[in-house]
Amino acid sequence: MAPQDPVAGFYDGLAADYHLIYADWDAGIRRQGAALDGLLAAHLGPGPADVLDCSCGIGTQAIGLALRGHRVVGSDLSAAAAARAAREAAARNTELPTAAADMRRLPFAVGRFDAVVSADNSLPHLLTAVDVSTALGAMRRVLRPGGLLLVSTRPYDELRRTRPAETPPRVVETPGGRTTTFQRWHWHEDGEHYDLDMVQERSGPDGVRTEVRRATYWAIGRQQLTALVAEAGFVRLVWAEPEESGFFQPVLTAVAP
The missing domain is CATH 2.20.130 (S-adenosyl-L-methionine-dependent methyltransferases)
Structure with a gap:
């Protein structure tokens, strides 16, 4: 049997308790969903949109977007986290199909989504420029022309x-x-x-x-990430600070040409 990916193991072990990093997880779901919904509307117009959250974890952002009417699919390297995200969505009377998948190898059709989200500092689990570029290429592949990429990281500079x-x-x-x-x-x-x-x-x-x-x-700096997103073929790259977007981390948006 192949050894488990260490990132998958980290989140498999944390899946049952991840909500405890929030003082009020449901409030966090609503707040983050509202902020991301605002970014989607600003770039894509009024929804609903077909959205892939390719690092959905236990569903904080994905459920928030689904509750605002978007058609959301979640995927995550951690099968345990992705399964919990689907259960938590159902418990809130919304739908969130999920899959266990590596963001470098997304198992979705070309041009399937209007937007791809990778939030809450997920991309920096990839430790090299090659891996980040591979993931960004996979995200671009599943976006329709004109589709939106949203990535948030910690303020690493x-x-x-x-x-x-x-x-x-x-x-x-x-x-x-x-x-x-x-x-x-x-x-x-x-x-x-x-x-x-x-x-x-x-x-x-x-x-x-x-x-x-x-x-x-990988504490990837803003210039480093911006360059890799541009090299992956995205255009109209814009950073939004938390005070602008309402999201708790800086968010980079970019468009698939």
């Missing part, structure tokens, strides 16, 4: 300058107890990559349980 070591803890109270989540960042010598430890401490009647899951990211 600033983060590469400051090299934070950790994030502030987030504490969420649940019926089963209290969950505290934070991240530790271990920067590589090249200054462009880092290992992230996702630490979740759960305390309840049975005591305290701590889980630590590790993933590696």
Whole structure:
């Protein structure tokens, strides 16, 4: 049996608890869906649109867009996360077909979608320019001419300058107890990559349980990502800051010619 992809393993293990990184996950779904819906409408006109969320995770952005009337398909490297996204959508009376798929090898027809979304810092799981370019090529392939690409990442130009070591803890109270989540960042010598430890401490009647899951990211700078998107053949590249878009990360939009 082939070894499991480490990114898939990271998110398979996190799938059941990912919502606990939010103080209120349902509010996050609504808020992020509204922000992305605004970007879609600004570029494509009034919807609904056929949208692929090619790194859907447990569905935060995909469900948000589906609740706003878009016809959304979700795919993710983690089969467990993609399956949970479909269940969570159904629990909210909306439809979200999902598939387990690598964003570098999207199993969809040429020109199938009006928009492709890869949000919440998913693309930086790809650690080389070759892999990012391959993924961008796959996204362009499944977009119709004039279709829209939306990619969001952390503000890595600033983060590469400051090299934070950790994030502030987030504490969420649940019926089963209290969950505290934070991240530790271990920067590589090249200054462009880092290992992230996702630490979740759960305390309840049975005591305290701590889980630590590790993933590696490429802290891809804005100029680097812009150049790779342009090299993949996209045009009309525009960055929108959170204060402009309402989304919590900088978003790059680009059009498939």
